[in-house]
Amino acid sequence: MPSSVPLASRGLLAAVVAAFAAAALGDLFAVYAGVRLHTVVDGDVTAATAANLDSAYSLYERAGQVQVSTTLLCAVLFITWFFLMRRRTGLMAPDRFRMGQGWAIGAWFIPVANLWLPYRVAVDMWGACSPLPTEGETRRVPMWPVNLWWGLFAGTTLLGRYAAARFDKADSLAGISDAVTLYLAVDLLYVAATGAAVVFTVRLTALQRLKATEGPYWTPAGA
Template structure:
Protein backbone atom coordinates (compact mmCIF):
# COMPACT_ATOMS: atom_id res chain seq x y z
CA UNK A 1 0.00 0.00 0.00
CA UNK A 2 1.46 3.36 -1.04
CA UNK A 3 0.96 6.64 0.90
CA UNK A 4 -1.70 8.67 -0.87
CA UNK A 5 -2.95 11.64 1.16
CA UNK A 6 -0.04 14.00 0.46
CA UNK A 7 0.14 12.92 -3.20
CA UNK A 8 -3.58 13.54 -3.61
CA UNK A 9 -3.40 16.94 -1.92
CA UNK A 10 -0.47 17.92 -4.14
CA UNK A 11 -2.22 16.82 -7.34
CA UNK A 12 -5.48 18.55 -6.40
CA UNK A 13 -3.61 21.71 -5.41
CA UNK A 14 -1.73 21.71 -8.72
CA UNK A 15 -5.01 21.40 -10.60
CA UNK A 16 -6.48 24.35 -8.72
CA UNK A 17 -3.30 26.30 -9.50
CA UNK A 18 -3.59 25.40 -13.19
CA UNK A 19 -7.18 26.63 -13.19
CA UNK A 20 -6.04 29.90 -11.61
CA UNK A 21 -3.27 30.25 -14.20
CA UNK A 22 -5.84 30.00 -16.98
CA UNK A 23 -8.09 32.55 -15.26
CA UNK A 24 -5.15 34.95 -15.42
CA UNK A 25 -4.63 34.00 -19.06
CA UNK A 26 -8.28 34.77 -19.81
CA UNK A 27 -7.89 38.18 -18.17
CA UNK A 28 -4.95 38.91 -20.48
CA UNK A 29 -6.95 37.73 -23.51
CA UNK A 30 -9.63 40.26 -22.57
CA UNK A 31 -7.03 42.98 -22.02
CA UNK A 32 -5.63 42.39 -25.51
CA UNK A 33 -9.10 42.47 -27.06
CA UNK A 34 -9.99 45.71 -25.27
CA UNK A 35 -6.67 47.35 -26.20
CA UNK A 36 -7.10 46.46 -29.87
CA UNK A 37 -4.42 45.69 -32.40
CA UNK A 38 -1.70 48.37 -32.74
CA UNK A 39 -1.47 50.32 -35.97
CA UNK A 40 1.73 48.41 -36.73
CA UNK A 41 -0.29 45.23 -37.20
CA UNK A 42 0.00 41.71 -35.74
CA UNK A 43 3.23 40.62 -34.01
CA UNK A 44 3.79 37.71 -36.43
CA UNK A 45 4.20 38.99 -39.99
CA UNK A 46 4.82 35.53 -41.41
CA UNK A 47 7.96 33.96 -42.89
CA UNK A 48 9.73 34.33 -39.56
CA UNK A 49 9.31 38.11 -39.42
CA UNK A 50 8.12 39.60 -36.10
CA UNK A 51 7.71 43.21 -35.06
CA UNK A 52 8.82 44.42 -31.60
CA UNK A 53 6.20 43.63 -28.95
CA UNK A 54 4.55 46.28 -26.82
CA UNK A 55 4.34 46.04 -23.02
CA UNK A 56 0.99 44.25 -22.94
CA UNK A 57 2.12 41.69 -25.51
CA UNK A 58 5.35 41.07 -23.60
CA UNK A 59 3.39 40.50 -20.40
CA UNK A 60 1.15 38.03 -22.26
CA UNK A 61 4.24 36.01 -23.18
CA UNK A 62 5.20 35.93 -19.49
CA UNK A 63 1.69 34.85 -18.47
CA UNK A 64 1.62 32.03 -21.03
CA UNK A 65 5.12 30.85 -20.04
CA UNK A 66 4.16 30.71 -16.37
CA UNK A 67 0.95 28.89 -17.29
CA UNK A 68 2.97 26.35 -19.26
CA UNK A 69 5.23 25.76 -16.26
CA UNK A 70 2.21 25.26 -13.98
CA UNK A 71 0.67 22.84 -16.51
CA UNK A 72 3.90 20.80 -16.62
CA UNK A 73 4.07 20.60 -12.82
CA UNK A 74 0.38 19.66 -12.72
CA UNK A 75 0.95 16.84 -15.22
CA UNK A 76 3.82 15.40 -13.16
CA UNK A 77 1.88 15.46 -9.90
CA UNK A 78 -1.29 14.08 -11.48
CA UNK A 79 0.57 11.17 -13.10
CA UNK A 80 2.30 10.39 -9.80
CA UNK A 81 -1.09 10.34 -8.08
CA UNK A 82 -2.66 8.23 -10.84
CA UNK A 83 0.09 5.62 -10.60
CA UNK A 84 -0.40 5.37 -6.83
CA UNK A 85 -4.17 5.01 -6.92
CA UNK A 86 -3.83 2.29 -9.58
CA UNK A 87 -1.35 0.38 -7.41
CA UNK A 88 -3.41 0.86 -4.26
CA UNK A 89 -6.57 -0.34 -6.00
CA UNK A 90 -4.76 -3.53 -6.96
CA UNK A 91 -3.53 -4.05 -3.38
CA UNK A 92 -6.97 -3.36 -1.88
CA UNK A 93 -8.95 -5.53 -4.28
CA UNK A 94 -6.44 -8.23 -5.19
CA UNK A 95 -7.51 -7.77 -8.82
CA UNK A 96 -5.25 -7.17 -11.79
CA UNK A 97 -5.83 -3.61 -13.10
CA UNK A 98 -7.77 -3.35 -16.32
CA UNK A 99 -5.02 -1.25 -17.93
CA UNK A 100 -1.30 -2.08 -17.90
CA UNK A 101 0.94 0.35 -16.03
CA UNK A 102 2.51 1.78 -19.17
CA UNK A 103 -0.86 3.26 -20.12
CA UNK A 104 -0.68 5.61 -17.15
CA UNK A 105 1.75 7.56 -19.35
CA UNK A 106 1.11 6.48 -22.92
CA UNK A 107 -2.66 6.66 -22.54
CA UNK A 108 -2.49 10.44 -22.87
CA UNK A 109 -0.54 10.57 -26.13
CA UNK A 110 -1.34 7.44 -28.17
CA UNK A 111 -4.04 8.30 -30.74
CA UNK A 112 -7.45 6.65 -30.21
CA UNK A 113 -6.33 5.28 -26.82
CA UNK A 114 -6.15 8.84 -25.49
CA UNK A 115 -9.89 9.18 -26.00
CA UNK A 116 -10.75 6.92 -23.06
CA UNK A 117 -7.73 5.20 -21.44
CA UNK A 118 -6.93 7.91 -18.84
CA UNK A 119 -10.55 8.08 -17.73
CA UNK A 120 -10.67 4.29 -17.73
CA UNK A 121 -7.69 4.05 -15.39
CA UNK A 122 -9.30 6.48 -12.94
CA UNK A 123 -12.69 4.74 -13.14
CA UNK A 124 -11.14 1.28 -12.74
CA UNK A 125 -9.18 2.38 -9.67
CA UNK A 126 -12.32 3.83 -8.07
CA UNK A 127 -14.60 0.89 -8.86
CA UNK A 128 -12.16 -1.74 -7.62
CA UNK A 129 -11.52 0.27 -4.47
CA UNK A 130 -15.20 0.65 -3.57
CA UNK A 131 -17.11 -2.04 -5.51
CA UNK A 132 -20.75 -1.23 -6.12
CA UNK A 133 -20.36 2.47 -5.43
CA UNK A 134 -21.44 4.79 -8.25
CA UNK A 135 -18.68 6.56 -10.16
CA UNK A 136 -18.57 10.25 -9.12
CA UNK A 137 -20.13 12.63 -11.64
CA UNK A 138 -16.99 14.77 -11.58
CA UNK A 139 -15.08 12.01 -13.43
CA UNK A 140 -17.29 12.30 -16.50
CA UNK A 141 -17.39 16.11 -16.30
CA UNK A 142 -13.60 16.25 -16.11
CA UNK A 143 -13.10 13.88 -19.02
CA UNK A 144 -15.81 15.47 -21.14
CA UNK A 145 -14.17 18.89 -20.82
CA UNK A 146 -10.78 17.36 -21.59
CA UNK A 147 -12.14 15.82 -24.81
CA UNK A 148 -13.75 19.12 -25.82
CA UNK A 149 -10.35 20.76 -25.50
CA UNK A 150 -8.67 18.03 -27.55
CA UNK A 151 -11.29 18.12 -30.30
CA UNK A 152 -11.05 21.87 -30.71
CA UNK A 153 -7.28 22.04 -30.66
CA UNK A 154 -7.49 24.29 -27.61
CA UNK A 155 -6.84 23.98 -23.93
CA UNK A 156 -3.52 23.25 -22.31
CA UNK A 157 -1.70 22.75 -25.63
CA UNK A 158 -2.35 25.34 -28.33
CA UNK A 159 -1.46 24.68 -31.95
CA UNK A 160 -0.64 28.35 -32.58
CA UNK A 161 2.40 30.26 -31.35
CA UNK A 162 1.94 32.87 -28.63
CA UNK A 163 2.22 35.69 -31.18
CA UNK A 164 -0.48 34.05 -33.31
CA UNK A 165 -2.71 33.75 -30.25
CA UNK A 166 -2.18 37.46 -29.55
CA UNK A 167 -3.40 38.22 -33.08
CA UNK A 168 -6.43 36.01 -32.49
CA UNK A 169 -7.22 37.90 -29.29
CA UNK A 170 -7.20 41.17 -31.24
CA UNK A 171 -9.58 39.95 -33.93
CA UNK A 172 -11.78 37.32 -32.21
CA UNK A 173 -11.33 36.77 -28.51
CA UNK A 174 -14.41 34.62 -27.87
CA UNK A 175 -12.93 31.30 -29.11
CA UNK A 176 -9.91 31.93 -26.86
CA UNK A 177 -12.14 32.65 -23.88
CA UNK A 178 -14.09 29.47 -24.60
CA UNK A 179 -10.88 27.44 -24.61
CA UNK A 180 -9.78 29.12 -21.37
CA UNK A 181 -13.13 28.21 -19.80
CA UNK A 182 -12.71 24.58 -20.92
CA UNK A 183 -9.28 24.37 -19.25
CA UNK A 184 -10.52 26.03 -16.06
CA UNK A 185 -13.53 23.71 -15.89
CA UNK A 186 -11.41 20.61 -16.54
CA UNK A 187 -8.90 21.65 -13.88
CA UNK A 188 -11.59 22.26 -11.25
CA UNK A 189 -13.40 19.01 -12.08
CA UNK A 190 -10.05 17.19 -12.05
CA UNK A 191 -9.34 18.47 -8.55
CA UNK A 192 -12.69 17.02 -7.39
CA UNK A 193 -11.82 13.72 -9.12
CA UNK A 194 -8.54 13.52 -7.22
CA UNK A 195 -10.28 14.27 -3.93
CA UNK A 196 -13.06 11.72 -4.53
CA UNK A 197 -10.78 8.83 -5.52
CA UNK A 198 -8.25 9.65 -2.81
CA UNK A 199 -10.98 9.80 -0.14
CA UNK A 200 -12.38 6.43 -1.26
CA UNK A 201 -9.00 4.76 -1.02
CA UNK A 202 -8.10 6.35 2.31
CA UNK A 203 -11.45 5.16 3.66
CA UNK A 204 -10.78 1.58 2.50
CA UNK A 205 -7.26 1.62 3.88
CA UNK A 206 -8.49 2.80 7.29
CA UNK A 207 -11.19 0.15 7.29
CA UNK A 208 -8.56 -2.46 6.57
CA UNK A 209 -6.35 -1.15 9.35
CA UNK A 210 -9.31 -1.25 11.74
CA UNK A 211 -10.03 -4.87 10.84
CA UNK A 212 -6.38 -5.80 11.27
CA UNK A 213 -6.25 -4.09 14.66
CA UNK A 214 -9.39 -5.92 15.73
CA UNK A 215 -7.94 -9.27 14.70
CA UNK A 216 -4.70 -8.52 16.57
CA UNK A 217 -6.69 -7.54 19.65
CA UNK A 218 -8.80 -10.70 19.49
CA UNK A 219 -5.67 -12.79 19.12
CA UNK A 220 -4.09 -11.13 22.13
CA UNK A 221 -7.16 -11.73 24.26
CA UNK A 222 -7.25 -15.33 23.15
Protein backbone atom coordinates in the same frame (compact mmCIF):
# COMPACT_ATOMS: atom_id res chain seq x y z
CA MET B 1 -8.83 -8.07 -0.97
CA PRO B 2 -5.51 -8.35 0.93
CA SER B 3 -5.67 -7.88 4.68
CA SER B 4 -3.43 -4.81 4.41
CA VAL B 5 -3.54 -2.30 1.58
CA PRO B 6 -1.37 0.88 1.60
CA LEU B 7 -3.44 4.01 2.05
CA ALA B 8 -3.32 6.72 -0.61
CA SER B 9 -1.03 9.54 0.47
CA ARG B 10 -2.73 12.68 1.72
CA GLY B 11 0.52 14.58 1.31
CA LEU B 12 0.71 13.81 -2.40
CA LEU B 13 -2.98 14.65 -2.73
CA ALA B 14 -2.34 18.07 -1.15
CA ALA B 15 0.53 18.67 -3.58
CA VAL B 16 -1.67 17.72 -6.56
CA VAL B 17 -4.48 20.00 -5.39
CA ALA B 18 -2.00 22.87 -4.91
CA ALA B 19 -0.67 22.28 -8.45
CA PHE B 20 -4.20 22.36 -9.83
CA ALA B 21 -4.79 25.64 -8.00
CA ALA B 22 -1.62 27.08 -9.55
CA ALA B 23 -2.76 25.91 -13.00
CA ALA B 24 -6.17 27.53 -12.49
CA LEU B 25 -4.50 30.81 -11.51
CA GLY B 26 -2.34 30.59 -14.63
CA ASP B 27 -5.47 30.14 -16.74
CA LEU B 28 -7.14 33.13 -15.08
CA PHE B 29 -4.03 35.21 -15.76
CA ALA B 30 -4.32 34.17 -19.41
CA VAL B 31 -7.97 35.25 -19.39
CA TYR B 32 -6.96 38.69 -18.08
CA ALA B 33 -4.21 39.00 -20.68
CA GLY B 34 -6.59 37.82 -23.41
CA VAL B 35 -9.24 40.38 -22.46
CA ARG B 36 -6.61 43.13 -22.55
CA LEU B 37 -5.31 42.05 -25.97
CA HIS B 38 -8.84 41.73 -27.30
CA THR B 39 -9.68 45.24 -26.07
CA VAL B 40 -6.63 46.75 -27.75
CA VAL B 41 -7.18 44.92 -31.04
CA ASP B 42 -10.88 45.82 -31.19
CA GLY B 43 -10.39 49.34 -29.89
CA ASP B 44 -10.24 52.62 -31.76
CA VAL B 45 -7.59 52.52 -34.48
CA THR B 46 -6.13 55.78 -33.22
CA ALA B 47 -5.92 54.43 -29.69
CA ALA B 48 -4.55 51.04 -30.66
CA THR B 49 -1.01 52.27 -31.16
CA ALA B 50 1.84 49.92 -31.97
CA ALA B 51 3.16 50.34 -28.42
CA ASN B 52 -0.17 49.35 -26.85
CA LEU B 53 -0.48 46.37 -29.16
CA ASP B 54 3.06 45.21 -28.48
CA SER B 55 2.53 45.57 -24.72
CA ALA B 56 -0.73 43.62 -24.78
CA TYR B 57 0.73 40.91 -27.01
CA SER B 58 3.81 40.63 -24.79
CA LEU B 59 1.61 40.17 -21.71
CA TYR B 60 -0.41 37.53 -23.57
CA GLU B 61 2.75 35.62 -24.47
CA ARG B 62 3.97 35.84 -20.87
CA ALA B 63 0.64 34.46 -19.67
CA GLY B 64 1.08 31.57 -22.10
CA GLN B 65 4.51 30.84 -20.63
CA VAL B 66 3.03 30.82 -17.12
CA GLN B 67 0.34 28.40 -18.31
CA VAL B 68 2.96 26.06 -19.76
CA SER B 69 4.98 26.07 -16.52
CA THR B 70 2.02 25.48 -14.20
CA THR B 71 0.52 22.85 -16.53
CA LEU B 72 3.82 20.96 -16.66
CA LEU B 73 4.08 20.94 -12.86
CA CYS B 74 0.47 19.84 -12.60
CA ALA B 75 0.98 17.05 -15.15
CA VAL B 76 4.04 15.63 -13.38
CA LEU B 77 2.35 15.54 -9.96
CA PHE B 78 -0.99 14.31 -11.25
CA ILE B 79 0.46 11.47 -13.35
CA THR B 80 2.58 10.45 -10.34
CA TRP B 81 -0.57 10.38 -8.19
CA PHE B 82 -2.46 8.56 -10.97
CA PHE B 83 0.16 5.80 -11.20
CA LEU B 84 0.47 5.32 -7.45
CA MET B 85 -3.31 5.21 -7.13
CA ARG B 86 -3.47 2.60 -9.89
CA ARG B 87 -0.90 0.48 -8.07
CA ARG B 88 -2.77 0.66 -4.77
CA THR B 89 -6.22 0.08 -6.23
CA GLY B 90 -4.85 -2.85 -8.21
CA LEU B 91 -4.21 -4.62 -4.90
CA MET B 92 -7.83 -4.09 -3.87
CA ALA B 93 -9.53 -5.50 -6.96
CA PRO B 94 -7.06 -6.80 -9.58
CA ASP B 95 -9.87 -8.39 -11.59
CA ARG B 96 -11.43 -4.97 -12.25
CA PHE B 97 -8.59 -3.72 -14.46
CA ARG B 98 -8.40 -4.21 -18.21
CA MET B 99 -4.84 -2.86 -18.54
CA GLY B 100 -1.60 -3.23 -16.58
CA GLN B 101 -0.13 -0.70 -14.15
CA GLY B 102 2.20 0.80 -16.74
CA TRP B 103 -0.77 2.13 -18.70
CA ALA B 104 -1.44 4.59 -15.87
CA ILE B 105 1.59 6.46 -17.25
CA GLY B 106 1.88 5.30 -20.84
CA ALA B 107 -1.76 6.02 -21.70
CA TRP B 108 -1.11 9.76 -21.39
CA PHE B 109 1.59 9.82 -24.07
CA ILE B 110 -0.05 7.96 -26.97
CA PRO B 111 -1.37 10.46 -29.55
CA VAL B 112 -5.14 10.35 -30.07
CA ALA B 113 -5.48 7.34 -27.73
CA ASN B 114 -4.65 9.64 -24.79
CA LEU B 115 -8.10 11.13 -25.25
CA TRP B 116 -9.64 7.83 -24.14
CA LEU B 117 -7.21 5.38 -22.46
CA PRO B 118 -6.59 7.37 -19.23
CA TYR B 119 -10.35 7.56 -18.78
CA ARG B 120 -10.58 3.77 -18.93
CA VAL B 121 -7.91 3.49 -16.23
CA ALA B 122 -9.75 6.05 -14.11
CA VAL B 123 -13.06 4.18 -14.46
CA ASP B 124 -11.39 0.92 -13.42
CA MET B 125 -9.79 2.60 -10.38
CA TRP B 126 -13.14 4.11 -9.40
CA GLY B 127 -14.80 0.72 -9.61
CA ALA B 128 -12.01 -0.94 -7.62
CA CYS B 129 -12.39 1.63 -4.84
CA SER B 130 -16.18 1.39 -4.68
CA PRO B 131 -17.30 -0.81 -1.76
CA LEU B 132 -19.33 -3.88 -2.69
CA PRO B 133 -23.02 -3.93 -1.70
CA THR B 134 -23.95 -6.16 1.23
CA GLU B 135 -27.06 -8.31 1.31
CA GLY B 136 -30.12 -6.10 1.08
CA GLU B 137 -28.05 -3.06 0.11
CA THR B 138 -28.02 -1.67 -3.45
CA ARG B 139 -25.96 1.44 -2.85
CA ARG B 140 -23.49 2.40 -5.60
CA VAL B 141 -20.91 5.15 -5.85
CA PRO B 142 -21.98 7.61 -8.59
CA MET B 143 -19.62 7.97 -11.54
CA TRP B 144 -20.26 11.65 -12.24
CA PRO B 145 -16.91 12.93 -10.83
CA VAL B 146 -15.02 10.74 -13.32
CA ASN B 147 -17.26 11.60 -16.27
CA LEU B 148 -17.36 15.34 -15.52
CA TRP B 149 -13.59 15.58 -15.15
CA TRP B 150 -12.79 13.65 -18.30
CA GLY B 151 -15.52 15.25 -20.38
CA LEU B 152 -14.25 18.74 -19.55
CA PHE B 153 -10.58 17.79 -19.93
CA ALA B 154 -10.88 15.97 -23.27
CA GLY B 155 -13.33 18.46 -24.75
CA THR B 156 -11.26 21.48 -23.73
CA THR B 157 -8.06 19.85 -25.01
CA LEU B 158 -9.60 19.42 -28.48
CA LEU B 159 -11.00 22.95 -28.46
CA GLY B 160 -7.62 24.28 -27.34
CA ARG B 161 -5.89 22.63 -30.31
CA TYR B 162 -8.39 24.21 -32.66
CA ALA B 163 -7.89 27.62 -31.03
CA ALA B 164 -4.10 27.27 -31.35
CA ALA B 165 -4.43 26.52 -35.06
CA ARG B 166 -6.71 29.53 -35.53
CA PHE B 167 -4.27 31.79 -33.68
CA ASP B 168 -1.25 30.58 -35.65
CA LYS B 169 -3.05 31.20 -38.97
CA ALA B 170 -4.36 34.65 -38.03
CA ASP B 171 -2.91 37.21 -40.45
CA SER B 172 -4.97 40.27 -39.51
CA LEU B 173 -6.19 42.09 -36.41
CA ALA B 174 -9.69 40.68 -36.99
CA GLY B 175 -8.28 37.15 -37.17
CA ILE B 176 -6.29 37.66 -33.98
CA SER B 177 -9.38 39.04 -32.25
CA ASP B 178 -11.45 35.98 -33.20
CA ALA B 179 -8.70 33.58 -32.10
CA VAL B 180 -8.26 35.36 -28.76
CA THR B 181 -12.02 35.23 -28.16
CA LEU B 182 -11.91 31.47 -28.71
CA TYR B 183 -8.91 31.17 -26.41
CA LEU B 184 -10.82 33.02 -23.67
CA ALA B 185 -13.48 30.32 -23.77
CA VAL B 186 -10.78 27.62 -23.71
CA ASP B 187 -9.03 29.13 -20.69
CA LEU B 188 -12.29 29.44 -18.75
CA LEU B 189 -13.13 25.83 -19.59
CA TYR B 190 -9.69 24.78 -18.37
CA VAL B 191 -10.45 26.43 -15.03
CA ALA B 192 -13.66 24.37 -14.84
CA ALA B 193 -11.76 21.21 -15.85
CA THR B 194 -9.21 21.91 -13.11
CA GLY B 195 -11.97 22.16 -10.52
CA ALA B 196 -13.48 18.89 -11.76
CA ALA B 197 -10.05 17.22 -11.57
CA VAL B 198 -9.71 18.30 -7.94
CA VAL B 199 -13.10 16.76 -7.14
CA PHE B 200 -12.07 13.54 -8.88
CA THR B 201 -8.71 13.21 -7.11
CA VAL B 202 -10.12 14.04 -3.67
CA ARG B 203 -13.10 11.69 -4.04
CA LEU B 204 -11.04 8.78 -5.38
CA THR B 205 -8.46 9.19 -2.63
CA ALA B 206 -11.20 9.22 -0.01
CA LEU B 207 -12.81 6.10 -1.51
CA GLN B 208 -9.50 4.24 -1.56
CA ARG B 209 -8.70 5.10 2.05
CA LEU B 210 -12.22 4.19 3.18
CA LYS B 211 -12.24 0.81 1.48
CA ALA B 212 -8.70 -0.01 2.60
CA THR B 213 -9.62 0.86 6.19
CA GLU B 214 -13.15 -0.49 6.58
CA GLY B 215 -13.13 -3.41 4.15
CA PRO B 216 -14.64 -4.26 0.77
CA TYR B 217 -18.32 -4.04 1.73
CA TRP B 218 -20.69 -1.25 2.58
CA THR B 219 -21.52 -1.00 6.26
CA PRO B 220 -25.17 -2.08 6.63
CA ALA B 221 -27.57 0.74 7.46
CA GLY B 222 -28.00 1.16 11.20
CA ALA B 223 -24.87 -0.81 12.04
